[in-house]
Amino acid sequence: MKRNAKAVVSRKRILDAAACIFRDFGYAGTTMRAIAKEANLEAGSIYYYFGTKDDLISAILDSAMLELIESVRQSVEALPSSASNRDRIQVAITAHLTTIIKIGDYTLATRRVVGQVPDTIRIRNKVLREQYASLWQNILNHGRESHEFRTNANLAMARLYILGALNWTVEWYKPKGQPLDDIARDLASIVLDGLVGSQHPESVNAPVS
Amino acid sequence: MKRNAKAVVSRKRILDAAACIFRDFGYAGTTMRAIAKEANLEAGSIYYYFGTKDDLISAILDSAMLELIESVRQSVEALPSSASNRDRIQVAITAHLTTIIKIGDYTLATRRVVGQVPDTIRIRNKVLREQYASLWQNILNHGRESHEFRTNANLAMARLYILGALNWTVEWYKPKGQPLDDIARDLASIVLDGLVGSQHPESVNAPVS
DNA sequence: GTCTATAGGGAGATAGAC
DNA sequence: GTCTATCTCCCTATAGAC
Numbered sequence: 001m002k003r004n005a006k007a008v009v010s011r012k013r014i015l016d017a018a019a020c021i022f023r024d025f026g027y028a029g030t031t032m033r034a035i036a037k038e039a040n041l042e043a044g045s046i047y048y049y050f051g052t053k054d055d056l057i058s059a060i061l062d063s064a065m066l067e068l069i070e071s072v073r074q075s076v077e078a079l080p081s082s083a084s085n086r087d088r089i090q091v092a093i094t095a096h097l098t099t100i101i102k103i104g105d106y107t108l109a110t111r112r113v114v115g116q117v118p119d120t121i122r123i124r125n126k127v128l129r130e131q132y133a134s135l136w137q138n139i140l141n142h143g144r145e146s147h148e149f150r151t152n153a154n155l156a157m158a159r160l161y162i163l164g165a166l167n168w169t170v171e172w173y174k175p176k177g178q179p180l181d182d183i184a185r186d187l188a189s190i191v192l193d194g195l196v197g198s199q200h201p202e203s204v205n206a207p208v209s
Numbered sequence: 210m211k212r213n214a215k216a217v218v219s220r221k222r223i224l225d226a227a228a229c230i231f232r233d234f235g236y237a238g239t240t241m242r243a244i245a246k247e248a249n250l251e252a253g254s255i256y257y258y259f260g261t262k263d264d265l266i267s268a269i270l271d272s273a274m275l276e277l278i279e280s281v282r283q284s285v286e287a288l289p290s291s292a293s294n295r296d297r298i299q300v301a302i303t304a305h306l307t308t309i310i311k312i313g314d315y316t317l318a319t320r321r322v323v324g325q326v327p328d329t330i331r332i333r334n335k336v337l338r339e340q341y342a343s344l345w346q347n348i349l350n351h352g353r354e355s356h357e358f359r360t361n362a363n364l365a366m367a368r369l370y371i372l373g374a375l376n377w378t379v380e381w382y383k384p385k386g387q388p389l390d391d392i393a394r395d396l397a398s399i400v401l402d403g404l405v406g407s408q409h410p411e412s413v414n415a416p417v418s
Numbered sequence: 419g420t421c422t423a424t425a426g427g428g429a430g431a432t433a434g435a436c
Numbered sequence: 437g438t439c440t441a442t443c444t445c446c447c448t449a450t451a452g453a454c
Contacts, residue, residue: 004419006419010419010420023324025237025325026235026321026322026325027235028235028237028238028239029237029238029325030237032447032448033446033447041420041421042420042421044420044422044423044449044450044451045420045421047448047449048419048420052448052449053448053449086405112321112324115321116234116235140404149404149405150402150404150405150406153398154399157392157395157396157399158399160374160377161374161377161399163377164374164375164376164377164380165369165373165374165377166373168369168370168376169369172369186363186366187366187370189362190362190363190367190400190403191399191403191404192404192406193359193403194400194401194403194406195298195349195352195358195359195367195400196357196358196359196401196406197359197401197402197406213437215437216437219437219438240429240430241429241430242428250438250439251438252430252431253431253439254438256430256431256432257437257438258437260431261431262430262431
């Protein structure tokens with residue numbers, strides 16, 4: 001059924017609509033009728049593409065995570081081997097931010113429903129989440145081994161801290177505000193140098209408007 | 210009706226149970242029957258204390274925010290006037306963490322449903338959220354004015370960044386793990402000094418276990 | 419592929435007994 | 437204060453027409 005172009009388009013339209021509705025109404029609050037209305041068809045038609053409501057949310061959770069993993073991995077691997085760990089963190093932060101904003105409906109839907117879906121769905125998605133966590137942990141550990149970071153920083157906590165802060169951006173980011181690259185640079189600056197630390201020449205930033 | 214001790218106790222028991230259920234099932238996924246079961250009474254009885262399901266979630270959102278505001282405000286005001294801004298941030302972080310963990314069910318319920326409740330409820334709660342944001346902004350701005358922080362740090366973003374990171378802790382904190390004070394100190398260390406910055410003598414921390 | 423109609427279950431809220 | 441019984445509404449998922 002996926003060979004048909006019409007079917008592929010409809011499937012994607014339904015998935016996008018579902019992300020939008022799950023984002024606003026949560027797992028239980030989302031109805032097939034609401035998704036159908038957003039996607040401009042009738043509720044019964046959704047079942048041609050997705051067997052159950054759970055299949056829909058599962059596809060949303062997994063695709064968001066896969067996109068994030070690929071984006072950050074590729075951005076970091078694309079760096080020259082001469083790149084500093086400061087560069088690696090900066091690039092990873094930018095890739096993470098850019099992606100979660102780009103697929104904002106999926107990111108927000110994930111944030112808001114991942115704690116409410118049936119266990120089977122959450123456990124399957126957890127594998128991907130752990131993959132992503134270890135991708136970041138490798139980046140941070142690399143920085144310690146190369147002695148670019150202070151050796152007593154708690155890097156497992158630093159990872160939780162950084163990702164928690166980055167993921168929160170989808171809640172307040174406004175497309176009309178500061179450009180995304182500026183935000184990424186400012187966040188990287190605070191992560192790397194802190195509020196007190198001396199200013200690194202590469203991360204000078206403009207005052208907030 | 211609140212004069213009766215029995216009523217006060219039941220009311221609190223229902224509220225605690227509701228926070229627990231809202232946390233696990235979201236706004237729409239929470240049923241009055243599930244709350245009643247958790248609170249050891251029947252669904253109809255809840256309506257003696259709360260007119261509607263919306264009254265329940267509204268009480269949870271507001272009480273969580275009020276407790277957080279009071280806790281951080283009191284902790285910071287209790288500092289001697291000689292306290293450094295490093296101390297103020299450290300104390301605020303500790304108060305925030307301690308409170309959101311202490312009322313963990315309410316915090317998690319808030320995190321997970323605040324994007325799904327009817328607009329009227331969210332807007333009323335927003336006033337409190339903004340109060341809390343400006344409390345933190347004052348703490349940060351004070352640090353800049355006293356020249357303890359580097360002057361080009363983007364403090365509005367720093368606030369969003371810090372609170373995003375701190376709030377994420379409720380998702381991964383385990384009571385049996387590292388003591389809360391250690392976590393608060395490590396987070397404060399990363400916020401203030403960054404990953405690269407030189408180590409401040411007051412924030413030496415143990416390696417993660 | 420997409421529709422309409424509907425079966426079967428469960429929700430919030432109310433009424434009145436105790 | 438708390439219970440049971442129930443009204444009314446809306447949900448997921450299916451069946452079969454087109």
